[in-house]
Amino acid sequence: MDYLVEAFRAAFDLIVALDADLVEIVGLSLRVSLSAVLIAAAIGLPLGAAVALFDFPGRSAVIVTLNALMGLPPVVVGLIVYLFLSRAGPLGVLGLLFTPTAMIVAQVILVLPIVAALARQAIEDLWAEYREQLVSLGAGPLRAIPTLLWDARATLVTALLAGFGRASAEVGAVMIVGGNIDHVTRVMTTTIALETSKGDLALALGLGIVLLLLTFAINGAAEGVRRFARARMA
Amino acid sequence: MTGRLRHLPPTSAGAFADAILPCRFAGVVYEARGKRLIDGLDLEIVAGPRTVILGPNGAGKSLTLRLAHGLIHPTAGRIVWQNRKLDGAGRGPRRQAMVFQKPVLLRRSVAANLDYALAVHRVRGTARSRRRDEALARTGLTAYARQSARTLSGGEQQRLAMARAWALRPQVLFLDEPTASLDPAATHAIEEIVQAMHAEGCKIVMTTHDLGQARRLADEVVFLNRGRVVERGPADRFFERPESQPARDFLAGKLVW
Ligand SMILES: Nc1ncnc2c1ncn2[C@@H]1O[C@H](COP(=O)(O)OP(=O)(O)O)[C@@H](O)[C@H]1O
Numbered sequence: 001m002d003y004l005v006e007a008f009r010a011a012f013d014l015i016v017a018l019d020a021d022l023v024e025i026v027g028l029s030l031r032v033s034l035s036a037v038l039i040a041a042a043i044g045l046p047l048g049a050a051v052a053l054f055d056f057p058g059r060s061a062v063i064v065t066l067n068a069l070m071g072l073p074p075v076v077v078g079l080i081v082y083l084f085l086s087r088a089g090p091l092g093v094l095g096l097l098f099t100p101t102a103m104i105v106a107q108v109i110l111v112l113p114i115v116a117a118l119a120r121q122a123i124e125d126l127w128a129e130y131r132e133q134l135v136s137l138g139a140g141p142l143r144a145i146p147t148l149l150w151d152a153r154a155t156l157v158t159a160l161l162a163g164f165g166r167a168s169a170e171v172g173a174v175m176i177v178g179g180n181i182d183h184v185t186r187v188m189t190t191t192i193a194l195e196t197s198k199g200d201l202a203l204a205l206g207l208g209i210v211l212l213l214l215t216f217a218i219n220g221a222a223e224g225v226r227r228f229a230r231a232r233m234a
Numbered sequence: 235m236t237g238r239l240r241h242l243p244p245t246s247a248g249a250f251a252d253a254i255l256p257c258r259f260a261g262v263v264y265e266a267r268g269k270r271l272i273d274g275l276d277l278e279i280v281a282g283p284r285t286v287i288l289g290p291n292g293a294g295k296s297l298t299l300r301l302a303h304g305l306i307h308p309t310a311g312r313i314v315w316q317n318r319k320l321d322g323a324g325r326g327p328r329r330q331a332m333v334f335q336k337p338v339l340l341r342r343s344v345a346a347n348l349d350y351a352l353a354v355h356r357v358r359g360t361a362r363s364r365r366r367d368e369a370l371a372r373t374g375l376t377a378y379a380r381q382s383a384r385t386l387s388g389g390e391q392q393r394l395a396m397a398r399a400w401a402l403r404p405q406v407l408f409l410d411e412p413t414a415s416l417d418p419a420a421t422h423a424i425e426e427i428v429q430a431m432h433a434e435g436c437k438i439v440m441t442t443h444d445l446g447q448a449r450r451l452a453d454e455v456v457f458l459n460r461g462r463v464v465e466r467g468p469a470d471r472f473f474e475r476p477e478s479q480p481a482r483d484f485l486a487g488k489l490v491w
Pocket residue numbers: 266267269271289290291292293294295296297298
């Protein structure tokens with residue numbers, strides 16, 4: 001029991017003192033996952049909107065694929081990105097393996113299907129509702145896409161938060177392509193795994209608490225957005 | 235003579251230079267899932283009189299409006315507007331507008347809903363805010379400008395849909411049962427706006443299942459049954475001396491089919 005109390009006290013000390021290692025690790029985690037979400041949003045939102053609006057050969061295959069990829073196992077993504085970026089791989093010359101960039105790439109692949117699939121669903125529903133009115137006003141598809149993205153903003157922000165939650169909590173992909181190198185590619189989840197196995201529970205627990213708080217914050221924000229949407233956007 | 239006419243300044247043609255009416259339906263057929271829902275419709279929509287389309291449920295009234303407005307396209311036959319180039323659906327600003335039974339409002343403020351429609355019509359800057367404020371004032375929505383459109387009551391939402399149509403200064407306004415889900419006061423407000431738009435020269439084409447409303451608003455009636463025009467004529471004559479048996483049954487409140 002003392003052992004647990006001791007570990008928690010040490011963890012809180014690290015957080016309260018803004019321990020340099022802890023801050024650096026949290027900072028890198030946020031940088032990697034936020035970058036991944038932003039890139040996934042830039043690609044996934046217009047992609048989801050385009051799939052929602054346009055009919056093209058293979059459209060249902062794209063939808064099924066996006067939905068299936070939402071549950072992609074992070075370790076498999078890590079493995080595939082590793083194969084591409086490793087020295088002998090097709091993109092090996094870029095020298096990206098074991099860098100934060102490689103971790104961002106892997107997380108983009110994890111988050112993109114979530115963002116695109118949820119955006120596609122939300123925008124398709126909204127398009128069914130808006131379609132005739134927009135045609136009536138004379139708004140073509142090129143104007144419809146930004147209109148729908150903006151009017152689905154509550155759902156889309158929730159999708160981005162879900163993507164951020166997945167990115168910041170996953171360990172498999174960043175472990176493989178980042179290599180968990182101290183001061184270079186060490187993020188919250190990989191550090192927790194490593195420190196726990198080494199028996200250094202203070203840092204592991206401290207990061208675990210931060211990660212938990214982050215998860216609560218994400219879900220709190222998502223709930224806030226939902227309430228706002230219910231009240232203002234019916 | 236023709237040479238001189240051709241060189242007259244365009245203002246001499248005034249309001250007519252960009253007129254989109256009349257609109258002519260010639261043998262229009264619309265089929266969906268193998269069913270012929272509009273069955274060889276011939277119809278001319280001319281500028282001026284308020285046209286009310288009547289008919290039993292499922293007669294094809296809504297489909298006729300949606301065909302005319304370009305939301306759906308005929309399976310066969312033709313719909314020709316006077317100046318088609320000016321007014322293709324999905325090709326920029328349109329000279330016609332439509333108000334639906336259930337208003338479709340963007341998830342934005344009341345004012346932003348009007349700004350959006352005006353932006354699509356390439357109305358910018360001070361002209362846009364002037365037309366937006368004018369439309370709000372004329373529909374009694376000024377106090378709601380900053381409120382989210384979707385939090386308005388049903389009647390206010392439909393007034394906003396009317397304001398949006400009005401702001402666009404259409405030559406033709408199609409209304410598909412615009413008051414079907416409204417209470418009498420809200421219905422009255424919508425009818426007033428319809429009258430005001432008509433007084434400004436906007437052609438009104440509407441459907442309704444409210445015969446009282448049809449009597450109040452119609453100058454002419456087009457009576458549809460089973461996807462065809464059964465009868466059309468001045469409203470007074472239609473209500474007093476309907477010529478066809480289906481129309482007589484309809485006015486007597488007996489269901490046709
Ligand atoms: N997309 C569709 N597919 C099949 N049937 C339809 C479709 N749209 C309308 N209908 C049918 O066409 C008929 C005419 O519809 P409508 O114009 O809405 O009638 P109303 O005169 O009551 O407005 C109805 O029987 C309706 O069920």
